[in-house]
Each structure stands twice: as C-alpha cells, then as structure tokens.
Amino acid sequence: MIQENRSIPAADLKLLIFDLDGTLVDSRIDLANSVNAMLRHFSKAELPDEVIASYIGDGAPMLVRRALGYPDDESFVNGALEFFLLYYREYKLDYTYVYQGITESLDAIRNSRN
Numbered sequence: 001m002i003q004e005n006r007s008i009p010a011a012d013l014k015l016l017i018f019d020l021d022g023t024l025v026d027s028r029i030d031l032a033n034s035v036n037a038m039l040r041h042f043s044k045a046e047l048p049d050e051v052i053a054s055y056i057g058d059g060a061p062m063l064v065r066r067a068l069g070y071p072d073d074e075s076f077v078n079g080a081l082e083f084f085l086l087y088y089r090e091y092k093l094d095y096t097y098v099y100q101g102i103t104e105s106l107d108a109i110r111n112s113r114n
Contacts, residue, residue: 016109021056024102028053029095034088035067041083042076044068060085 021027032052039046047067055066064081071077 010112024106025096025098027092027096028056030088030092031056031063033091033094034084035063037087037091038064038080038084039067042068042080060088 018024021031029049032047032049035052035055036046052063052067055063061077061081064084065071065077068077068080
C-alpha cells in the first residue's frame with residue numbers, strides 16, 4: 001500500500017543529503033567546456049553549451065555517450081570518458097559556482113542543529 005508523504009520532525013533528522021550539481025552548484029559551463037575539449041581531442045565537432053546542458057543529469061558516462069552521438073565502439077567511448085574525466089578533474093572549478101543563498105541555507109541548517 002502506498003502511503004502519503006509525511007513530514008519528518010526536524011528533531012528526528014540525523015542526516016541531510018543533497019545532490020551537488022544543479023542543486024547546490026552550477027557546473028554546466030565547466031562540464032560543457034570539458035565535453036568540448038574531449039570532442040576536439042577526438043576530432044569531433046564541438047557542441048553548443050545549451051545542447052551539452054540538455055545532456056547532463058545521468059552521470060558522466062551517459063553525458064559522454066550523448067555528446068558522441070551514441071557510438072557503438074565501447075573502447076572509443078571508454079577512451080573518450082577517460083579523457084573527459086581527466087580534463088574535468090583539472091578544470092572543474094574554472095566557472096562552477098555555488099548558487100545564491102546556498103551557503104546561508106547550509107549555515108542555517110547547521111546552526112539549527114546546535
């Protein structure tokens with residue numbers, strides 16, 4: 001039987017989990033730059049940032065697969081993914097920023113537990 005969602009009293013909460021990308025920070029530009037660096041590396045045409053942003057949300061392997069046009073060559077996809085991850089690791093904080101109000105909200109949550 002499906003039950004209706006009910007609020008949990010704040011005093012009963014022991015742990016809060018947040019998704020990072022798209023919830024606490026905006027990393028779309030750095031992800032798009034990393035995808036386009038990967039595409040350039042493999043002599044593929046770059047994609048507009050808006051297109052790449054529409055591919056985000058199901059993890060790096062799917063992002064790379066979508067950007068490459070769903071190739072069948074798994075070895076190629078794995079190599080492209082490896083390049084993407086190495087590039088992103090190096091440049092992931094160039095343009096990524098914390099959304100407005102997040103720092104204050106997290107501080108308020110932390111302070112409410114004291």
